[in-house]
Amino acid sequence: MNTGVTISKADLAHLFDRYYKVHRAESGLFEGTGIGLALVKELVELHKGTITASSEYDVTEFAVKLPLGKTHLKDDEILKDSTDYISQKYETFSSEEITDEFPDASADKPVKDEQNIVLIVEDHGDLRKYIRENLSDNYNVIESPNGKEGLSKALEVIPDLIISDVMMPEMDGYTFCKKIKADDRTNHIPVILLTAKASTEDKLEGLELGADDYLIKPFNPDELRLRVRNLIKTREQLRQKFTSEMVLKPADVIVPSTQMQFMKKIQGIIESNLEDESFGVDKLASEVGMSRSQLHRKLKAITNQSTTEFIRNFRLQRAAQLILQDAGTMGEIAYKVGFNSQAYFNKSFQEVFGCSPSEYKKSQKPTEN
DSSP: OEESSOOOHHHHTTTTSTTOEEEETTTTEEEEOTTHHHHHHHHHHHTTOEEEEEEETTEEEEEEEOOSSSTTSOGGGSOSOHHHHHHHHHTTOOGGGOOSOOOOGGGOOOOOTTSOEEEEEOSOHHHHHHHHHHHTTTSEEEEESSHHHHHHHHHHHOOSEEEEESSOSSSOHHHHHHHHHHSTTTTTSOEEEEESOOOHHHHHHHHHTTOOEEEESSOOHHHHHHHHHHHHHHHHHHHHHHHHHHHHOGGGOOOOHHHHHHHHHHHHHHHHTTTOTTOOHHHHHHHHTOOHHHHHHHHHHHHSOOHHHHHHHHHHHHHHHHHHTTOSOHHHHHHHTTOSOHHHHHHHHHHHHSSOHHHHHHHHSOOOO
């Protein structure tokens, strides 16, 4: 028996569902059932019993009915020697591995540049642990227990992908997703929403806010890994396409609409400071309203280039256009795009285009009949 608030009939019907969230009007928060009651129901049913719940006058009661004896069980459903089974089941676990605590955001592993970063925003510690264990072999996994902290973590780290629950305290998943997609610093990040609701209306609500995918609870871990891998792979393909196209036609590069305005803003700022040889990462980050690390993660996610590489390559692309337009000597063109050293300009041009500026001019010159 639990002496607490009365559970509504609508919520009572879902009380044994894994991770079902009950909304408390008096607090405005969601409280979850976790997996405890779902496991109890499964255990009772394994014994061919039933479990029911009733709730009224702020008292919730559970009734468990189990048949006596074992004649109702099959031979393969009866454990012959529980002692041997228990010792065999747990002998591989050390005392250090057995804990009632679950990792939270403070237990994040150090972020490694070579791995994609996945942010889990989920208020259930056991579900966060479950997701983390299924992804940590291939990704840097960081965590937040609610949408409010998740938003701060996303802005701080700029992850490659976010997995967020829909019903959470502090800030629900829909609001969280909307804020992620409305911010220039994070709107490129794919978001997977976790929900126990599978209706078309619920999915459409999340998709209209910019969610990239949905995962219905309870979900298969293989499906989780596949969806994460596919979304990250899609972003990688876009980066490669962007990088290859931008080398030749920077003004004609097509990027997803959510990033289009951001990229136009970045290119416009660099264009306005093209002749300023001192213009670099700090000035660009300041003008776009981001920290150095935020801008680096954002550009890396879209173009697969660091901020320094992006600025340099943009200068060189403009130089290539000026060369074809016979806009001056090689020295004058180098100065116009912010290079004060002819030798460094030639070296950088060679690295990007695979030939010297003069060779590039000859190779692009129309052949005479």
